[in-house]
Amino acid sequence: MRRIPGLALALLALLVLGPAVAAAQAAAPAASAPPAKRSFALDDLFKMKSVGSPQRSPDGRWVAYTVGSTDLEKDKRDSDLWMVGWDGGEEIRLTSGPDGESTPRWSPDGRYLSFLASRGTEEEKKLGAQVWLLDRRGGEAWRLTEVKGGVDDYAWSPDGKRLVLVVSEKDPADEPEKMEGWKRKTAPPIVIDRYHFKADREGYLKRLWSHLWLFDVAARKAEQLTSGPGRDASPAWSPDGARIAFASDRGPDPDRAPDTAVHVVEAKPGAEVRRLTTAATPDATEPAWSPDGSRIAYIFGDEPKYSAYAQGRLAVVAAAGGDPVILTAALDRPVYGPLHWTPDGAGLLFAFEDDRESLVGRVPSAGGPVERLTSGRRTVSSLTLGPDGAVTLLGGSADEADEVWALEKGQMRRLTRQNDALFAGLQLATTEPFTSKSKDGTTVNGLLVKPIGYDPAKLYPMLLVIHGGPVGQDDWSFRFDLQYYAAHGYAALAVNYRGSSGRGSAYQKAIFGDWGRKEVLDLLGAVDAAVARKIADPARLGLGGWSYGGILTDYTIATDTRFKAGVSGAGSALQLSMYGSDQYIRQYELEIGLPWKAAERWIRISFPFFQADRIRTPTLFMCGEKDFNVPIIGSEQMYQALKSQGIDTGLVVYPGQFHGLSVPSYIKDRYERYLAWFDKYLKPAK
Numbered sequence: 001m002r003r004i005p006g007l008a009l010a011l012l013a014l015l016v017l018g019p020a021v022a023a024a025q026a027a028a029p030a031a032s033a034p035p036a037k038r039s040f041a042l043d044d045l046f047k048m049k050s051v052g053s054p055q056r057s058p059d060g061r062w063v064a065y066t067v068g069s070t071d072l073e074k075d076k077r078d079s080d081l082w083m084v085g086w087d088g089g090e091e092i093r094l095t096s097g098p099d100g101e102s103t104p105r106w107s108p109d110g111r112y113l114s115f116l117a118s119r120g121t122e123e124e125k126k127l128g129a130q131v132w133l134l135d136r137r138g139g140e141a142w143r144l145t146e147v148k149g150g151v152d153d154y155a156w157s158p159d160g161k162r163l164v165l166v167v168s169e170k171d172p173a174d175e176p177e178k179m180e181g182w183k184r185k186t187a188p189p190i191v192i193d194r195y196h197f198k199a200d201r202e203g204y205l206k207r208l209w210s211h212l213w214l215f216d217v218a219a220r221k222a223e224q225l226t227s228g229p230g231r232d233a234s235p236a237w238s239p240d241g242a243r244i245a246f247a248s249d250r251g252p253d254p255d256r257a258p259d260t261a262v263h264v265v266e267a268k269p270g271a272e273v274r275r276l277t278t279a280a281t282p283d284a285t286e287p288a289w290s291p292d293g294s295r296i297a298y299i300f301g302d303e304p305k306y307s308a309y310a311q312g313r314l315a316v317v318a319a320a321g322g323d324p325v326i327l328t329a330a331l332d333r334p335v336y337g338p339l340h341w342t343p344d345g346a347g348l349l350f351a352f353e354d355d356r357e358s359l360v361g362r363v364p365s366a367g368g369p370v371e372r373l374t375s376g377r378r379t380v381s382s383l384t385l386g387p388d389g390a391v392t393l394l395g396g397s398a399d400e401a402d403e404v405w406a407l408e409k410g411q412m413r414r415l416t417r418q419n420d421a422l423f424a425g426l427q428l429a430t431t432e433p434f435t436s437k438s439k440d441g442t443t444v445n446g447l448l449v450k451p452i453g454y455d456p457a458k459l460y461p462m463l464l465v466i467h468g469g470p471v472g473q474d475d476w477s478f479r480f481d482l483q484y485y486a487a488h489g490y491a492a493l494a495v496n497y498r499g500s501s502g503r504g505s506a507y508q509k510a511i512f513g514d515w516g517r518k519e520v521l522d523l524l525g526a527v528d529a530a531v532a533r534k535i536a537d538p539a540r541l542g543l544g545g546w547s548y549g550g551i552l553t554d555y556t557i558a559t560d561t562r563f564k565a566g567v568s569g570a571g572s573a574l575q576l577s578m579y580g581s582d583q584y585i586r587q588y589e590l591e592i593g594l595p596w597k598a599a600e601r602w603i604r605i606s607f608p609f610f611q612a613d614r615i616r617t618p619t620l621f622m623c624g625e626k627d628f629n630v631p632i633i634g635s636e637q638m639y640q641a642l643k644s645q646g647i648d649t650g651l652v653v654y655p656g657q658f659h660g661l662s663v664p665s666y667i668k669d670r671y672e673r674y675l676a677w678f679d680k681y682l683k684p685a686k
Contacts, residue, residue: 037427039452039487042671044426045480046070046664049418053103054394054404056386058110061086063392064094065404066102067418075665081115081134084404086386088415094134095141099125101132103153108160111136116151119143131163131215145215147222152210153233157241162267163215164235164244165222169208196255199583200629200659212246214267223269230254232263234285238293238319242267245276245287245296245319255586262287262298264319276321282307286337290365291345294319297365299335302505305590309471309508311501312336314350316365327363328352331370332504340385341365349373349391351380353502355445356433356475360391360407373407377476380405398431398447401478427452429486431476434493438525442518445503446495446526447474448535449482454491461682462491462536464527464563466545466552470499470519471508481671488675489683490542491535497522497552513591515575515605516555523556538562540682544674546570547630547659550622554638557617558608565681566619567674570627570659572634573608573641581631612641618648620677622670624657650677 050068057064064083071078079100084091094113095101103116113136116129120143128150134141145151145163149170154163190204197205212225212232226232230250237244244267249260261284262277276296277284283301290296296319301310312335317324328335333352340349347362352370358380360373373391374380381402382394391407395414400423404416434448451460463485467474474494482492496502497519498510511518523543530536542565545553550571557566558573572578579588579595579602595602603610619642621635635651642649652673654666661667 035425037425039427039429040480040483041487042484042668043072044422045484045671046072046668047422048401048480051394051402051404051416051418052382054382054384054392055104055106056086056384056392057083057106058108058387060387060390063404063406063415064104064106064113065416066104067093068100070664072664072668075663077662077664081113082416083113084415086406086415088406088413091416091418102129105154105156107133108156108158114144114154114156115141116154117141118150131165144217144220145222146220147213147215153235154215155235155237157237157267158239159241161217162241163217164225164237164267165213165215166210166233166235167213167224168210171206171208194255195253196583196585198628200627203626203628212244212265214269225267225269225271226250226265226273234287236287236289236296237267238289239291240293243319245289247285247287247298249282259304260284262296262317264296274321276317276319277324279324280304281310283310283312286339288337288339288341288348289319290316290341291343295345295365297339297341297348299337299339300324306509306512308584308587308591309499309505309512311505311508314339314348314363316348325367327365327367328361328370331361334501335361336381338383340383340391342385343389349383349385351383351393353473353475355502356447356473356496357502358475360393373410374412379475379477396477398449398476398478399428429483430454431479431482434495434526434529436495436522436526436529438518438521440518440521442498442522442525444495444497444522444526446493447476447482448530449479449486449492449494450535451486451489451491456534459534459537459540460489460491461540461542461678462493462527462530463678464523464541464543464556465492465494466523466543466549466556467494467496467500468545468547468549469501470497470511470548470552471501473500473502475502484671484675485678488679490678491530493526493530493536495523495526513601516552516559516607519552520556520559523552524560527562540564542566542678542682544568544678550630550635553619554608557615557619558611561614561616563617565678566617567622567677568619568635568638569622569670570624570630570635571621571638572630573606573612573638574610574634575606576602577633577637578631581633583628609637609641612638613645615642615645615647618677618681620650620652620673622652622654622673624654624659624661626656627659629659 052066054065062083066079068079081094081101099119101115101117105114113134118125118129131145132141149168151165153166210231213222215222230248232248235246245264260282265273286299288297297316299312314328314335315324315326336351362371378397380393384392394402395405396402401419406413430450432448434446485492531538541563544567546569550568553568554573621639623632623635639651
């Protein structure tokens, strides 16, 4: 049926229905306008859903995934399992209990959806995460494994009869009744004898390792497959189910000679482990078997001294051993797993970064040019391959949080809409590409988020928001923090300074052994450009970041006094004091050297502390009490240095928190303090 345009319908009313009816229609109230959109509020952060771990079913009809949510009243986060039809038409919630679920995997026959969870009584939860099964035909989930120490990761065998589990050794101190001479309520002393002896969240490291176990599904019996010093991870079954490839740093002393390599072992207890990759480059990870079982693809890094700046490259090696073929050398961009072979074995699919974007790439398995399967200002991750060769992935953009997408016949198609209802009522600030030149001529790229209601005739207070890493990039993903600042009248500038990824290996390695100099040049060059372009008010500049972003905040305020407010989160300045107190001992000795032999270099990279008398920026320092990544001493020292000089400062310590805050109320508090500190100095009362 053809529709009559609105104007023609009005004329018809005048001609046929008569003047009275037409007059009545004219007097009728106009249709109400759609409600005005509002800008982001802090509580919106906790209304957002985090979507992850997409896994397509063997029959191709469904995609399972996780949805994370926040309960501010209970002050906790939860993660549940969902699935969506491949056509995107139906989303079904599968779990809803108070205990989080993660790592969904389909059994090879598609009958079960497995996942990791710590459920049940308090005593049962002490076992740690276990593998649970959901029968697609209906019914409650039930626990399959019962392994002491818990399951870190797992994979189904091709025939579905076995699982390979990654299990961490259990600390005897967790069973005080077995510790002679100690009361059950008294923790025994922590005895340490390792070179690399601490790590964030793990705490002080004992000689406890992670190994592979085989689990018989029918008999519900677990047997240990690997042993010895080392952390075994990322297990992958061969297509015939006879062998397992995995990544491990096993060796005489994994602490002193970190050399993660791909290993292969027969899938039977007592089998001998065979090292497959032999190059002296650490971080060989993500092994993936070719469909015929003759080759294994993997990602590898760089020589040990550059381990902190390594750019992942893709290689293939014969399963029997031999020289690898490097497939992405010419790409010169970081490659990420999981890796997937095309069904015919002729190509490999992967994700990679490229100057603020992340994309899906395909490369011939025998070598050749990389084909870009996606494009545009977006990000992708968590690739899985379906039985028809189509890809399922997470995709997002500056205007859209991550959702599950299908990549089919060269076209992207969104499957999930977990955040649509929230975003429909929100007005987003504009995110634009931003390029600047540093004083030494280096071209630096980043992103600029303009404040809501931006008027080019006005100057705005601007925040330099510095990412951590340093390896990593500010990309076209959704950024709540930048939107939050823009909603409160700030321009927000995110800069991919030298050391960032996405611009090639040389760009990442440019700051090797020389921290706080080139990065600061790049940050200041970007600020200069924003001021010159009449975006930023030079009298109202602020800066801040977390982790290496906090460290660079310290470096920047000790270099330039123009900033009127700063927030340094989980940072450090007296780098010499980090030696032996954080988790980076291997990097320090390979990159900077032993302090008693390279004291001048250590002092040089500690200049924010030794030149603290040059700082004029009121700065708030924040940290987690139990952070072993960048320990609290880094924030305490700089707080004390500024306090001693009478510079306005503050120190906020979040109890029980590690490097990344996890308690929702603390995360909310941090954002409130960010904004209050910047408002105090950059938006003075008129």
